[in-house]
Amino acid sequence: MTQVGEGQGAGDSAPSLMTFGAPEVGEILAERYELAEHINDDSAGRQVWRGVDVVLRRPVAVILRYPGGDSATAMLQSAVTASRVVHPNLAGVYDAIDEGERAYVVREWVSGRSLREIVAEGVLDPAHAAGVAHAVAAALSAVHATSMVHGNVHPGTVMISDDGRVVLADGRSDVVDTQETDVRAVGGILYFALTGRWPYAEAPMLGATAGQGRAAVADAIRDGSGSAAAPRQVRAGIPSYLDELTTALLDPQAPQPTAEALAAELGSLDALAEEPEPEGGPLRFAAAVDDEPSALGQLGNRKLLLSIGGGVAAALIALLVGVTVLTPGDDPAPGPVAQTSAGTDPSETPGDSSPAQIVQIAIGADQVRVVDPPGGDRDELRDIEKVVDGDTDGGWFTHKYFSPKFGNVKAGMGIFIDLGEPRMVKSVTAELSAAGASAELYSGSINPPSTTAGDQELFQSYRKTPVGAYERHDGTTMTFSDFDPDQEYRYLLLWFTELPATSDGGFQIGVQEIIVRGQ
Numbered sequence: 001m002t003q004v005g006e007g008q009g010a011g012d013s014a015p016s017l018m019t020f021g022a023p024e025v026g027e028i029l030a031e032r033y034e035l036a037e038h039i040n041d042d043s044a045g046r047q048v049w050r051g052v053d054v055v056l057r058r059p060v061a062v063i064l065r066y067p068g069g070d071s072a073t074a075m076l077q078s079a080v081t082a083s084r085v086v087h088p089n090l091a092g093v094y095d096a097i098d099e100g101e102r103a104y105v106v107r108e109w110v111s112g113r114s115l116r117e118i119v120a121e122g123v124l125d126p127a128h129a130a131g132v133a134h135a136v137a138a139a140l141s142a143v144h145a146t147s148m149v150h151g152n153v154h155p156g157t158v159m160i161s162d163d164g165r166v167v168l169a170d171g172r173s174d175v176v177d178t179q180e181t182d183v184r185a186v187g188g189i190l191y192f193a194l195t196g197r198w199p200y201a202e203a204p205m206l207g208a209t210a211g212q213g214r215a216a217v218a219d220a221i222r223d224g225s226g227s228a229a230a231p232r233q234v235r236a237g238i239p240s241y242l243d244e245l246t247t248a249l250l251d252p253q254a255p256q257p258t259a260e261a262l263a264a265e266l267g268s269l270d271a272l273a274e275e276p277e278p279e280g281g282p283l284r285f286a287a288a289v290d291d292e293p294s295a296l297g298q299l300g301n302r303k304l305l306l307s308i309g310g311g312v313a314a315a316l317i318a319l320l321v322g323v324t325v326l327t328p329g330d331d332p333a334p335g336p337v338a339q340t341s342a343g344t345d346p347s348e349t350p351g352d353s354s355p356a357q358i359v360q361i362a363i364g365a366d367q368v369r370v371v372d373p374p375g376g377d378r379d380e381l382r383d384i385e386k387v388v389d390g391d392t393d394g395g396w397f398t399h400k401y402f403s404p405k406f407g408n409v410k411a412g413m414g415i416f417i418d419l420g421e422p423r424m425v426k427s428v429t430a431e432l433s434a435a436g437a438s439a440e441l442y443s444g445s446i447n448p449p450s451t452t453a454g455d456q457e458l459f460q461s462y463r464k465t466p467v468g469a470y471e472r473h474d475g476t477t478m479t480f481s482d483f484d485p486d487q488e489y490r491y492l493l494l495w496f497t498e499l500p501a502t503s504d505g506g507f508q509i510g511v512q513e514i515i516v517r518g519q
Helices: 069-082 116-121 126-144 179-195 240-248 257-270 310-320 384-388 452-462
Strands: 035-039 047-053 060-067 094-098 103-108 112-115 156-160 167-168 370-371 412-422 426-433 438-444 477-480 491-498 512-519
Touching: 035 060, 035 310, 047 112, 047 477, 060 069, 060 156, 069 103, 069 491, 112 116, 116 156, 116 179, 126 156, 126 167, 126 240, 126 257, 167 384, 179 240, 240 257, 370 384, 370 452, 412 426, 412 512, 438 452, 491 512
Parallel strands: none
Antiparallel strands: 035 047, 047 060, 060 103, 094 103, 112 156, 156 167, 370 412, 412 491, 426 477, 426 512, 438 491
16 A cells, blocks of 8 residues: 655655654644554655544545745645645645644545556556546646646556545645646656556656655666657557557647646547457548547647547447447346256247257356456455355445446456356346446456456457447346357356446446356
8 A cells, every 4th residue: 555745856855854853653743633654755755654633533644744844835835725626536635734843734545556556567458547547637637727737747646546546646836847747747647557667758756665765667668869669669459549649648749738638538538448449450530530620639630539429439349349239128138037957948838849948057156256357456356156146135246436437447347157168148137236337248268367467368358259238228137148049158258347326426336146048
């Protein structure tokens, strides 16, 4: 767990905290904020502590700076201004106090990990990277609307909370930065998330754990002029429209869009980045976009896929990959049916000439598991056996997220089903806890281990083979029935792409039972 501090590049001249007397666990600041745990020392010589607001009984982050007084004025002014901006993707600022020998800012405690830590374990898939950049751009848009500058956007100040929220923390105004440099930094976040490398010549100071010094990130691969290689030159599989957008944001000669326009553009990528890119590159609509420039047209003459409506493009891609969209009425909800060992589907008559009868295929607890690729904390794997226990009163539930698309930190989550042997499948039905979820059904032939890397391999392989109809309806019964009668299936992946809203403002889904019918 990491909480970043305020500094990006103070250098080695920051004063030692021991010169002024180190704080201690249990010390209470301003008769309100109890220091509970020293997290790290940031690059500007500030200490970051986990604390407790003893009045409101909530966790807080306390950033201590030595000395206070005039040297802390910029930090305190920045905190006071930031406290006026409220946005779900910004860490809230609660207090700013100057005691002379020290000053400190009290802000929201973000329980999670920094983007730097997450990418150190593996680069993000395009959908996840675009979602993180979208959240950062949206946060900057709120900051810029007040004529402020964040001035500290890098992989150490972008946090992914345990509930999936992307949070931008620790803005600073004691640097020479502009709104344009904030926007360019979003390009750096995209590049880092996609490649694991930092594209700018100046390496960010990322708030290392105490005692470890400056946190290093890998430098970009550069050409003879010092320019960073394009993302697609570093890593295969990045869609060209995302590669072009990232490259444009990094181009020092290209005029930059506003944070608001960038957030809107990246928002359209939430759906597009989840779709496989058609052979030959992304779809292009040159005739259509010549008269309607993209919101990012000021970046140059790059005709990005995202310059048209995201929903239209996603629908066209879906047609290319053969995904059929059904309405709830296309397939009537199936009635009760006996287990494999107990008989046949009541719809089958004794005189039926079918070579085999349609039955419910028995599935054991060891034949299902949760698939949670990069972006997940792998803390949602429990209770999966309840989806095949024959009891719809309980089930498996996702965490609660702040947005319907899993907090924009991952492309989705799924349930992997192993039928034990190749079978002819007639339908797959999922009984859900709430209405409004969206999902797809895939098939495949591999069964990698249940790890982050294994789940990513499984999802990337299976998403190429949709076998059921895409579902989006108001009922709590979701049925997929678009199966090839001449094909047998063993491995299936029920993949959720969008969560329904809960009564308390979050987004979550529970799967109470999965029923597979076939021969």
